[in-house]
Amino acid sequence: MSNNGFGFQLLAEDGAARRGVITTAHGEIRTPAFMPVGTAATVKAMLPEQVRGTGADIVLANTYHLMLRPGAERIGRLGGLHRFMNWPHPILTDSGGFQVMSLAGLRTLSEEGVAFRSHIDGAAHMLTPERSIEIQHLLDADITMAFDECTPFPATFEEAERSMALSMRWAERSKAAFRPRPGYALFGIVQGSVYPSLRALSAARLVEIGFDGYAIGGLAVGEGQETMFSMLDTTVPHLPKDRPRYLMGVGKPADIVGAVLRGIDMFDCVIPTRSGRNAQAFTWEGTLNLRNARHADDSAQLDPDSDCPASRDYARAYLHHLIKSGEILGAMLLTWHNVAFYQALMERLRQAIAEGCLQNVASALLARWQEKSDITSA
Amino acid sequence: MSNNGFGFQLLAEDGAARRGVITTAHGEIRTPAFMPVGTAATVKAMLPEQVRGTGADIVLANTYHLMLRPGAERIGRLGGLHRFMNWPHPILTDSGGFQVMSLAGLRTLSEEGVAFRSHIDGAAHMLTPERSIEIQHLLDADITMAFDECTPFPATFEEAERSMALSMRWAERSKAAFRPRPGYALFGIVQGSVYPSLRALSAARLVEIGFDGYAIGGLAVGEGQETMFSMLDTTVPHLPKDRPRYLMGVGKPADIVGAVLRGIDMFDCVIPTRSGRNAQAFTWEGTLNLRNARHADDSAQLDPDSDCPASRDYARAYLHHLIKSGEILGAMLLTWHNVAFYQALMERLRQAIAEGCLQNVASALLARWQEKSDITSA
Numbered sequence: 001m002s003n004n005g006f007g008f009q010l011l012a013e014d015g016a017a018r019r020g021v022i023t024t025a026h027g028e029i030r031t032p033a034f035m036p037v038g039t040a041a042t043v044k045a046m047l048p049e050q051v052r053g054t055g056a057d058i059v060l061a062n063t064y065h066l067m068l069r070p071g072a073e074r075i076g077r078l079g080g081l082h083r084f085m086n087w088p089h090p091i092l093t094d095s096g097g098f099q100v101m102s103l104a105g106l107r108t109l110s111e112e113g114v115a116f117r118s119h120i121d122g123a124a125h126m127l128t129p130e131r132s133i134e135i136q137h138l139l140d141a142d143i144t145m146a147f148d149e150c151t152p153f154p155a156t157f158e159e160a161e162r163s164m165a166l167s168m169r170w171a172e173r174s175k176a177a178f179r180p181r182p183g184y185a186l187f188g189i190v191q192g193s194v195y196p197s198l199r200a201l202s203a204a205r206l207v208e209i210g211f212d213g214y215a216i217g218g219l220a221v222g223e224g225q226e227t228m229f230s231m232l233d234t235t236v237p238h239l240p241k242d243r244p245r246y247l248m249g250v251g252k253p254a255d256i257v258g259a260v261l262r263g264i265d266m267f268d269c270v271i272p273t274r275s276g277r278n279a280q281a282f283t284w285e286g287t288l289n290l291r292n293a294r295h296a297d298d299s300a301q302l303d304p305d306s307d308c309p310a311s312r313d314y315a316r317a318y319l320h321h322l323i324k325s326g327e328i329l330g331a332m333l334l335t336w337h338n339v340a341f342y343q344a345l346m347e348r349l350r351q352a353i354a355e356g357c358l359q360n361v362a363s364a365l366l367a368r369w370q371e372k373s374d375i376t377s378a
Numbered sequence: 379m380s381n382n383g384f385g386f387q388l389l390a391e392d393g394a395a396r397r398g399v400i401t402t403a404h405g406e407i408r409t410p411a412f413m414p415v416g417t418a419a420t421v422k423a424m425l426p427e428q429v430r431g432t433g434a435d436i437v438l439a440n441t442y443h444l445m446l447r448p449g450a451e452r453i454g455r456l457g458g459l460h461r462f463m464n465w466p467h468p469i470l471t472d473s474g475g476f477q478v479m480s481l482a483g484l485r486t487l488s489e490e491g492v493a494f495r496s497h498i499d500g501a502a503h504m505l506t507p508e509r510s511i512e513i514q515h516l517l518d519a520d521i522t523m524a525f526d527e528c529t530p531f532p533a534t535f536e537e538a539e540r541s542m543a544l545s546m547r548w549a550e551r552s553k554a555a556f557r558p559r560p561g562y563a564l565f566g567i568v569q570g571s572v573y574p575s576l577r578a579l580s581a582a583r584l585v586e587i588g589f590d591g592y593a594i595g596g597l598a599v600g601e602g603q604e605t606m607f608s609m610l611d612t613t614v615p616h617l618p619k620d621r622p623r624y625l626m627g628v629g630k631p632a633d634i635v636g637a638v639l640r641g642i643d644m645f646d647c648v649i650p651t652r653s654g655r656n657a658q659a660f661t662w663e664g665t666l667n668l669r670n671a672r673h674a675d676d677s678a679q680l681d682p683d684s685d686c687p688a689s690r691d692y693a694r695a696y697l698h699h700l701i702k703s704g705e706i707l708g709a710m711l712l713t714w715h716n717v718a719f720y721q722a723l724m725e726r727l728r729q730a731i732a733e734g735c736l737q738n739v740a741s742a743l744l745a746r747w748q749e750k751s752d753i754t755s756a
Contacts, residue, residue: 047707329420
């Protein structure tokens with residue numbers, strides 16, 4: 001372990017893929033890890049004990065949302081985010097950089113940071129690297145993310161270069177603002193759009209500054225899976241082997257499998273939770289839309305072999321009925337199932353790495369999902 | 379036990395109040411009992427294991443809703459309502475009589491039954507005593523309710539008399555249509571609006587027909603608590619002591635306390651669940667509206683001494699935040715808390731009856747709720 005209690009231990013390698021464990025102030029994270037997204041201090045439609053029960057070691061929460069409502073100082077006064085949301089395990093917070101550009105009104109980007117208006121009540125706010133780090137400190141995040149600009153896609157080389165350079169200056173200011181504490185970590189974020197040279201430059205600069213982990217940002221924004229994988233192939237070799245690597249905002253199961261094959265250790269994405277509220281279920285046989293009438297009389301469960309009650313104890317016909325009836329329980333059960341499926345997928349990938357057979361396992365999974373793509377609906 | 383496996387055992391009496399246990403095909407029901415309402419085969423925003431965990435022995439489901447969606451025959455094919463909704467414990471179904479008059483379109487009431495159009499898709503349907511009993515059989519309800527007309531309020535004596543007489547003829551047809559099975563029961567429903575003589579006549583007629591339990595219907599429809607209690611005082615003495623008595627659609631905690639004092643054994647009401655989706659929490663100190671800004675910084679739980687995680691593990695400030703943010707978890711936690719509170723209230727009343735101190739316990743509860751009424755909001 002490095003950094004007085006925060007650390008990353010590599011347990012096994014299989015090609016570029018790695019299995020490991022991250023140690024934090026609030027517990028360990030088995031990698032490759034999927035972090036369910038708890039935007040507003042709740043993984044939507046799930047109880048924290050359910051989230052934990054699926055095998056999730058860590059959740060992500062959003063600085064932008066929480067600074068606006070209920071407010072970072074308020075959460076600080078109430079004892080921090082772990083106590084607030086009743087999740088005594090590791091938490092990673094994003095920096096607010098992504099949402100401030102996608103959600104806020106009247107944004108003004110400057111060297112200093114981003115001035116904006118709340119999408120909730122129009123109130124004026126300012127996010128800077130220093131304020132972002134302070135908010136994440138108030139939230140008591142185990143893993144704090146450097147404040148960056150998520151470069152829009154598409155971007156010209158010049159736009160991507162300017163944006164990445166700004167993010168690197170903000171990364172330096174984030175590092176200076178971060179107060180090291182035992183078990184707490186600060187991650188830098190590689191930018192550079194789809195330009196390998198910029199990605200390499202960004203990674204090198206972050207390593208110079210020095211972070212406890214390295215994220216790859218600015219992907220999964222419309223560039224497509226092939227380009228995303230190509231950027232991983234380009235970027236990962238520039239990141240230190242002894243620090244965790246986090247691919248932000250990814251993704252569908254097949255994206256995750258491909259990224260793990262390329263050496264990524266951490267993921268977050270709203271897909272399992274958002275899909276769960278939208279009648280979609282991820283399964284080992286592909287994606288199902290439970291709203292579809294063909295499920296109305298189907299007595300089969302989503303996954304009778306699962307440990308997750310949502311996957312095991314309810315007929316698809318019942319889930320279909322709940323969705324058609326607009327019942328909250330439909331969102332609850334499908335979200336639970338999907339988060340459990342994602343965690344089961346990560347466990348399968350971790351096992352495969354430990355056994356040195358990741359390529360075979362990955363190929364089998366991808367082929368099965370491909371083959372069944374004719375029955376999927378999105 | 380009577381009726382081949384269904385039975386009611388009286389364990390203790392305290393004034394008019396009774397403590398007992400009902401035996402059914404799917405398990406025992408401790409009385410006085412509160413039945414959470416699972417309208418569309420789900421107690422809204424709760425998992426069945428959570429409902430059970432609060433101490434609920436039985437839930438209620440709605441014939442009207444389930445016959446329209448997903449359909450009684452479908453639930454029958456899928457193995458019945460217990461399996462469909464993953465609730466292997468007792469279930470009571472209403473007859474559809476109440477909802478068909480309050481929700482359906484283009485109703486035509488005749489001696490035969492009620493012709494109506496679905497409020498969901500406009501399809502034509504007919505509910506008769508025979509069809510209602512058949513649907514409840516398909517659902518596999520442990521306790522089937524006779525098909526009745528819930529007399530609208532207010533009603534003249536003549537209207538109430540005509541309506542009650544029709545319900546009594548339908549009760550007889552319901553009895554004839556019901557297929558007795560071990561552990562399954564049929565309850566009759568006393569009508570008669572606010573007229574003691576009609577209530578007495580209705581009760582006497584039902585006892586002549588002979589049912590496994592007796593419900594009091596047509597109350598909690600706007601007549602006020604005082605009139606409702608007066609109707610209980612009038613009606614209960616006409617019901618056999620050795621059968622359970624069920625007050626339909628009641629109520630707020632104070633209504634339940636008053637009705638238990640008057641000899642009622644069973645209750646159902648949407649108040650705890652509906653209130654939970656509407657930011658209201660029932661507590662031993664009165665009702666709270668968690669949407670109120672005064673809860674924004676309140677680190678106190680709803681009930682730190684409760685066994686229910688929703689009551690014990692979350693600050694009111696967090697619940698306030700979830701509600702303000704429109705998060706599903708807000709509805710989930712407040713519903714869970716409210717159902718747990720109702721079950722804790724029933725347990726407290728059962729204990730008080732066993733100890734012969736119900737009047738004292740009831741007075742103390744009612745005084746506390748009354749005293750705190752200045753802080754309640756509805």
